[in-house]
Amino acid sequence: MTTRSKYKKSEESRQQVLDAAVATIARKGFGQTSVQDVADAAKMSKGAVHYHFDSKDDLIQHVLTQCCEALSSRVRSAWESPGTPMERIRRAVEEMWATRKEAGVEIRCISELIAQGVHDEKLRVPLAAMFRSNREEILDACVTGLVSMGLRPKVPAAIIPRLLLGAIDGLALHSLFDPLGSEEEADVLKAIEVVAFGLFEL
Amino acid sequence: MTTRSKYKKSEESRQQVLDAAVATIARKGFGQTSVQDVADAAKMSKGAVHYHFDSKDDLIQHVLTQCCEALSSRVRSAWESPGTPMERIRRAVEEMWATRKEAGVEIRCISELIAQGVHDEKLRVPLAAMFRSNREEILDACVTGLVSMGLRPKVPAAIIPRLLLGAIDGLALHSLFDPLGSEEEADVLKAIEVVAFGLFEL
Amino acid sequence: MTTRSKYKKSEESRQQVLDAAVATIARKGFGQTSVQDVADAAKMSKGAVHYHFDSKDDLIQHVLTQCCEALSSRVRSAWESPGTPMERIRRAVEEMWATRKEAGVEIRCISELIAQGVHDEKLRVPLAAMFRSNREEILDACVTGLVSMGLRPKVPAAIIPRLLLGAIDGLALHSLFDPLGSEEEADVLKAIEVVAFGLFEL
Amino acid sequence: MTTRSKYKKSEESRQQVLDAAVATIARKGFGQTSVQDVADAAKMSKGAVHYHFDSKDDLIQHVLTQCCEALSSRVRSAWESPGTPMERIRRAVEEMWATRKEAGVEIRCISELIAQGVHDEKLRVPLAAMFRSNREEILDACVTGLVSMGLRPKVPAAIIPRLLLGAIDGLALHSLFDPLGSEEEADVLKAIEVVAFGLFEL
DNA sequence: TATGAATGAGCCTTCATTCAT
DNA sequence: AATGAATGAAGGCTCATTCAT
Numbered sequence: 001m002t003t004r005s006k007y008k009k010s011e012e013s014r015q016q017v018l019d020a021a022v023a024t025i026a027r028k029g030f031g032q033t034s035v036q037d038v039a040d041a042a043k044m045s046k047g048a049v050h051y052h053f054d055s056k057d058d059l060i061q062h063v064l065t066q067c068c069e070a071l072s073s074r075v076r077s078a079w080e081s082p083g084t085p086m087e088r089i090r091r092a093v094e095e096m097w098a099t100r101k102e103a104g105v106e107i108r109c110i111s112e113l114i115a116q117g118v119h120d121e122k123l124r125v126p127l128a129a130m131f132r133s134n135r136e137e138i139l140d141a142c143v144t145g146l147v148s149m150g151l152r153p154k155v156p157a158a159i160i161p162r163l164l165l166g167a168i169d170g171l172a173l174h175s176l177f178d179p180l181g182s183e184e185e186a187d188v189l190k191a192i193e194v195v196a197f198g199l200f201e202l
Numbered sequence: 203m204t205t206r207s208k209y210k211k212s213e214e215s216r217q218q219v220l221d222a223a224v225a226t227i228a229r230k231g232f233g234q235t236s237v238q239d240v241a242d243a244a245k246m247s248k249g250a251v252h253y254h255f256d257s258k259d260d261l262i263q264h265v266l267t268q269c270c271e272a273l274s275s276r277v278r279s280a281w282e283s284p285g286t287p288m289e290r291i292r293r294a295v296e297e298m299w300a301t302r303k304e305a306g307v308e309i310r311c312i313s314e315l316i317a318q319g320v321h322d323e324k325l326r327v328p329l330a331a332m333f334r335s336n337r338e339e340i341l342d343a344c345v346t347g348l349v350s351m352g353l354r355p356k357v358p359a360a361i362i363p364r365l366l367l368g369a370i371d372g373l374a375l376h377s378l379f380d381p382l383g384s385e386e387e388a389d390v391l392k393a394i395e396v397v398a399f400g401l402f403e404l
Numbered sequence: 405m406t407t408r409s410k411y412k413k414s415e416e417s418r419q420q421v422l423d424a425a426v427a428t429i430a431r432k433g434f435g436q437t438s439v440q441d442v443a444d445a446a447k448m449s450k451g452a453v454h455y456h457f458d459s460k461d462d463l464i465q466h467v468l469t470q471c472c473e474a475l476s477s478r479v480r481s482a483w484e485s486p487g488t489p490m491e492r493i494r495r496a497v498e499e500m501w502a503t504r505k506e507a508g509v510e511i512r513c514i515s516e517l518i519a520q521g522v523h524d525e526k527l528r529v530p531l532a533a534m535f536r537s538n539r540e541e542i543l544d545a546c547v548t549g550l551v552s553m554g555l556r557p558k559v560p561a562a563i564i565p566r567l568l569l570g571a572i573d574g575l576a577l578h579s580l581f582d583p584l585g586s587e588e589e590a591d592v593l594k595a596i597e598v599v600a601f602g603l604f605e606l
Numbered sequence: 607m608t609t610r611s612k613y614k615k616s617e618e619s620r621q622q623v624l625d626a627a628v629a630t631i632a633r634k635g636f637g638q639t640s641v642q643d644v645a646d647a648a649k650m651s652k653g654a655v656h657y658h659f660d661s662k663d664d665l666i667q668h669v670l671t672q673c674c675e676a677l678s679s680r681v682r683s684a685w686e687s688p689g690t691p692m693e694r695i696r697r698a699v700e701e702m703w704a705t706r707k708e709a710g711v712e713i714r715c716i717s718e719l720i721a722q723g724v725h726d727e728k729l730r731v732p733l734a735a736m737f738r739s740n741r742e743e744i745l746d747a748c749v750t751g752l753v754s755m756g757l758r759p760k761v762p763a764a765i766i767p768r769l770l771l772g773a774i775d776g777l778a779l780h781s782l783f784d785p786l787g788s789e790e791e792a793d794v795l796k797a798i799e800v801v802a803f804g805l806f807e808l
Numbered sequence: 809t810a811t812g813a814a815t816g817a818g819c820c821t822t823c824a825t826t827c828a829t
Numbered sequence: 830a831a832t833g834a835a836t837g838a839a840g841g842c843t844c845a846t847t848c849a850t
Contacts, residue, residue, distance in 0.1 A: 010813065029321040031233045034840060045815045046841085052813095056841065115317030118378055119231035128379040135380075155393040159386065162373060163393055170372025171364055176320055177330040178337075184361065191357040191365055191401070198400030199393070212830065236823060247832045248824085254830095258824060414809065433725035435637045438844060449811045450845085456809095460845060519721030522782055523635040532783040539784075559797040563790065566777060567797055574776025575768060580724055581734040582741075588765065595761040595769055595805070602804030603797070616834065640819060651836050652820090658834095662820065 014052040017042045021063045026108035030116055035059075057122065064113050064123055067106040068130040074099055079137055085145025090193060092138065093164065097189050100172035111173075135161035151200040160199055167192060216254040219244045223265045228310035232262075232318055263324055266315050269308040270332040276301060281339050287347025292395060294340065295366065299391050302374035313375075337363035353402040362401055369394060418456040421446045425467045430512035434464075434520055465526055468517050471510040472534040478503060483541050489549025494597060496542065497568065501593050504576035515577075539565035555604040564603055571596060620658040623648045627669045632714035636722055641665075663728065670719050670729060673712040674736040680705055685743055691751025696799060698744065699770065703795050706778035717779075741767035757806040766805055773798060 020042035024033045035056055039046045053059040078095040079088055099107055110127075117123035138161035147153065153160060171188060180188060222244035226235050237258055241248045255261040280297040281290055301309055312329075319325035340363035349355065355362060373390060382390060424446035428437050439460055443450045457463040482499040483492055503511055514531075521527035542565035551557065557564060575592060584592060626648035630639050641662050645652045659665040684701040685694055705713055716733075723729035744767035753759065759766060777794055786794060 013813075029318070031318070032321065035842085036840080047816065047844090048814050050842065051815090111320070112317060114375070114379075115314065116231075116233065118313070119234060124379060131376055131379050154396050156386075156389050159389050159393045162376060162382075162390065163369060163397065166372030166374075166376050167365060167369040167397075168372065169375060170368030170370065172368075173316070173371060173375070174333055174364060174368050177326060177333050180364075184358075187358050187361050188364065191361045194356050195365065195369075195397050195400065198397065215830080237825085238823075249826090249832050249834095250830080252825065253832095417809080433722075435722065436725060439846085440844075451811050451813095451848090452809080454846065455811095515724070516721065518779070519635070519718060520637070522717070523638065528783060535780055535783050558800050560790075560793050563793050563797045566780060566786075566794065567773060567801065570776030570778075570780050571769060571773040571801075572776065573779060574772030574774065576772075577720070577775060577779070578737055578768060578772050581720075581730060581737050584768075588762075591762050591765050592768065595765045598760050599769065599773075599801050599804065602801065619834075641821085642819080653823090653837065654835050656821065657836090 010052075013042075013044070013048070017044065017049050017052050017059070018062060018066055021059055022067060022105050022109045025063065025112050026105040030060075030112040060113070060116075061122060061126075063109065064126055067110045067113070068126060070106045071099060071110065072130060072133065075134060075137070079141070085141050085149065088145070089138065089141055089196065092141075093168070093192055093196065094189065096165070096168050097172075097192065100168065101175075101185060107172075131165070134165055138164060146200065151202075153200050155199060160196075163199070164192070164196055167195065212254075215244075215246070215250065219246065219251055219254050219261070220264055220268055223261055224269060224307050224311045227265065227314050228307040232314040237261075259324065262315070262318075263328070265311065266319075266325055267328050269312045269315075270328050272308045273301060273312065274332055274335055277336055277339065281343065287343050287351065290347070291340065291343055291398065294343075295370070295394055295398065296391065298336075298367070298370050299374075299394065302370065303387060313378075333367070336367055340366060348402065353404075355402050357401060362398075365401070366394070366398055369397065414456075417446075417448070417452065421448065421453055421456050421463070422466060422470055425463055426471060426509050426513045429467065429516050430509035434516040439463075461526065464517070464520075465530070467513065468521075468527055469530050471514045471517075472530050474510045475503060475514065476534055476537055479538055479541065483545065489545050489553065492549070493542065493545055493600065496545075497572070497596055497600065498593065500538075500569070500572050501576075501596065504572065505589060515580075535569070538569055542568060550604065555606075557604050559603060564600075567603070568596070568600055571599065616658075619648075619650070619654070623650065623655055623658050623665070624668055624672055627665055628673060628711050628715045631669065631718050632711040636666075636718040666719070666722075667728060667732075669715065670732055673716045673719070674732060676712045677705060677716065678736060678739065681740060681743070685747070691747050691755065694751070695744070695747055695802065698747075699774070699798055699802065700795065702771070702774050703778075703798065706774065707781075707791060713778075737771070740771055744770060752806065757808075759806050761805060766802075769805070770798070770802055773801065 017038065021033070021038045024037050024041045028037065035049050036046050038059070039049045042049070049059065053062065075092055075095055078092045081088070081091060083091065113123055114127060117127045139158065142153070142160055143157050147157065155163075171192075219240065223235070223240045226239050226243045230239065237251050238248050240261070241251050244251070251261065255264065277294055277297055280294045283290070283293065285293065315325055316329060319329045341360065344355070344362055345359050349359065357365075373394075421442065425437070425442045428441050428445045432441065439453050440450050442463070443453050446453070453463065457466065479496055479499055482496045485492070485495060487495070517527055518531060521531045543562065546557070546564055547561050551561065559567075575596075623644065627639070627644045630643050630647045634643065641655050642652050644665070645655045648655070655665065659668065681698055681701055684698045687694070687697060689697065719729055720733060723733045745763065748759070748766055749763050753763065761769075777798075
C-alpha cells in the first residue's frame with residue numbers, strides 16, 4: 001500500500017507529463033515543441049521529463065500511443081453499441097466527424113505526428129496500425145454486415161473504408177484552412193452519409 | 203547590358219535556391235531541412251541563400267507559393283480544356299489524383315508545409331487560397347455546368363467540391379501510410395467518380 | 405543488539421558501495437563512471453550512495469584510500485617476509501610487477517585516479533603518500549641493508565627507489581598500449597632486476 | 607592571393623582553437639575541459655569551435671595528433687643530429703627527460719589523453735603508434751648501433767627501449783606527485799644513463 | 809537505513825543569422 | 830552577387846545532489 005502510493009505518485013507525474021506534451025504539441029505544433037515547453041506545461045523541471053521518459057523520442061512515442069488509443073476507443077464504443085450495421089456505420093461516421101470537429105488535443109496532436117510520421121518510421125508504424133485498424137472495423141461491418149443484408153457495393157469492398165475515412169480526414173484537413181460554418185458542418189455530415197450509401201446498389 | 207545580365211543571373215540563382223528548397227523539403231521533410239541543406243542542394247553558400255531571401259521564413263513562404271501555383275495551374279489547365287462539364291470534372295479529378303499519386307516534389311513539399319501552416323498564419327494564407335481556388339473551380343463547373351444541364355445535387359452544391367477534394371487529399375494522405383496496390387489505385391479513381399456522380403439525382 | 409546489527413549492516417552497505425565503485429571505475433574508467441553506475445553495481449539506489457558518502461568526491465577519495473592501502477599492504481608483506489636484503493628487494497620488485505600484470509581492480513582504479521590526482525589536491529595527497537611510503541621502504545632496505553653489506557650504490561641512494569618504482573610503473577603504463585607477450589613479461593622482470601643490481605658496484 | 611589570405615585567416619583561427627584546447631587540457635585536465643572552456647581560452651564563441659571541428663571528439667583527436675607530433679619531432683631531431691650511437695642515445699634520453707621536466711603544455715596534455723586512451727580506442731591508436739615509434743627509434747640505434755659496435759646487451763634488445771622509455775615516463779609520473787629537487791633532477795638523469803649502459807656487457 | 813522522485817546546472821551540438829570582404 | 834567566418838540562442842540530454850517518505 002505504501003509502495004503503491006509511491007508508485008501512484010510517480011505514475012501521476014508521468015501522466016501529467018504525457019498530458020502536457022499532448023496539449024503543447026496540439027497548441028504549438030510538433031516542430032515548435034521543446035522538452036522545456038513540455039516541462040513548463042507540466043509544471044516540472046526539464047530533468048523530470050527525462051526522469052519519466054528516456055528521451056524526447058520516447059515521450060513522443062508514448063504521446064502517439066495515448067492519442068491513438070483515445071481516438072480508437074471513441075470509435076470502438078460507437079461500433080460496439082447495438083444496432084443494425086447501417087446504424088452502426090452511421091454512428092461511427094458521426095463519431096469520427098465529431099472527433100475532428102471538436103478538434104480536441106488528441107486529434108490535433110495526431111495531425112502533427114502524422115506529418116512527422118511520413119519521415120520517421122518509429123511514428124509511421126503505430127499510425128499505420130491505427131489507420132488500418134480503423135479501416136478494418138469498417139470493412140468488417142460492411143462485408144459481414146451490409147453485404148450479408150443484400151446490399152451490393154458498387155466498388156470493391158476494400159476501397160469503401162479508405163474512401164470513407166479519407167473523406168472524413170480530408171474534409172477535416174481542409175476545414176482547418178477554410179473553416180466550415182455551423183450549417184455547413186451538418187450538411188457535410190449528411191453528405192458523407194449520402195456518399196456512403198451511394199456506394200451501394202439499393 | 204552588364205546590369206541586365208547580372209540581374210538575370212541573380213534571378214536565376216534565386217530560382218535555383220527556391221527549387222533546391224522545394225526538392226530538399228520534399229526529400230527530407232520540413233523539420234529536417236536546414237538552410238545549409240538548401241544551400242548544399244543549390245550548390246551555393248549558406249550566405250547566398252540569405253542574400254536572396256530575408257530569412258528562412260521568407261524562403262519557405264516563397265517555396266509554398268511556388269508549389270501552390272504549380273499545382274493550381276495543373277488543375278486549371280484540366281478545367282480549361284474543352285468538353286462537357288462532366289468530362290471536365292472527370293478530367294480535373296483524374297488530374298488531381300494523378301498529381302497525388304505521382305508525388306512530385308511540389309505536392310510532397312506542400313504536404314510538409316500544410317502541417318506548418320496550421321500554426322503559422324503566414325503559410326496558412328496561400329494554402330487557404332489554393333484550397334479555395336480549387337474548390338471554386340469545381341463549384342463553378344457544378345453550378346453553371348451540371349446543374350444547368352438538369353442534374354440536381356442531393357446535397358448543397360457548395361459542399362460538393364469540399365467532399366471531392368477532401369476525399370482525394372484524404373485518400374492520398376492515408377496511402378502514404380498504407381500504400382495502395384496498383385490495381386487499387388485504379389479502383390480508387392473509379393470510386394471517386396462513383397462518389398462524384400452519386401451526389402446528383404440522375 | 406538491534407542497533408548493533410543495524411550499524412553492522414550499514415557498515416557492510418558502505419563497504420559494498422566502496423567495492424562497487426572500485427570495480428566500476430576499474431571497468432569503465434573514472435570519467436565514465438556516474439553515481440548511478442556505482443549504485444547499480446552495488447545493487448542499491450543512487451540515494452543510498454549519497455547516504456553513505458557526502459558527495460561523489462568524498463566517495464572517490466575513500467575509493468582511492470582503500471586502493472592505496474590494498475596495494476601498499478601487498479608490498480609491505482613482501483618486505484616483511486624474512487630473508488637477506490637482496491632477497492627482499494627481489495621479492496618486493498616481483499610483487500609490484502605481479503600486481504601490475506595481474507591488473508586487479510585496485511591497480512586499475514588507481515591508474516584512473518592518478519590522472520585526476522594531478523588536478524585535484526584531495527586525491528593527490530593519498531597518492532603521494534603511497535608513492536612515498538613505497539619508496540621509503542625500498543630506501544630503508546637499500547641503505548640499512550645493501551649498503552651495510554658493503555654494496556656501494558653508483559648513484560645517490562635516494563634515487564634508487566624512484567628509478568625502480570618509476571620503471572615498474574612506466575613499463576606497466578606502456579604495456580597498456582602495447583601489451584607484452586608472455587615471454588616478454590618474464591624478460592622484463594629479469595631486466596628490472598638487472599637494472600636494480602646494475603646500480604651497485606659489485 | 608585574396609583567397610589565400612581568407613583561408614589563412616581561417617587556418618589561424620583553427621590553430622588558435624587547437625592551441626587553446628591543448629593549453630586548457632594541460633591546465634584543467636581532460637575531464638574538466640568543456641568546449642566552452644576551449645572557446646573562452648581561444649577568445650571565440652562555442653559555435654566557432656564547432657565551425658572548425660566537427661565535434662569535441664574530432665577536436666581532441668587533432669589535439670592529440672598535434673601534441674604527439676610536437677613531442678616526436680623533438681626526439682627525432684635529437685636522433686638525427688650526428689654523433690656516435692652512444693652520443694645519440696644519450697642525447698635522446700636527455701631530450702625526453704627535459705621534455706618531461708619542462709612539463710610544457712604538450713606533454714601535460716598527452717598525459718591527460720593517455721588516461722583517456724585506456725578506455726577510448728580512438729585515442730589509444732595514435733598513442734600506441736607514438737609509443738611504438740619512439741621505441742623503434744631507440745631499438746634501431748641499439749641494434750644497428752651499439753650492438754654492431756661490439757656491445758652485447760644483457761637482456762633481449764627489444765626490452766631495452768621499453769625499459770628506458772618506461773623509466774623516463776614512470777619517473778616523470780612519480781615526480782608529479784613528489785617533485786624532485788633541482789639537484790635530484792640531475793641525479794636522475796645521470797642514473798638513467800647508468801641504467802642504460804648497465805644493460806650492456808662492457 | 810534506504811528509496812524514488814525531482815531539480816538544476818552544465819554539456820555537446822545544431823542552426824538561423826550577421827558581417828567583412 | 831556571393832562567400833566563409835563567426836555568433837548566440839536554443840535544444841536534447843546527463844548527472845550530482847536534495848528531499849520527503
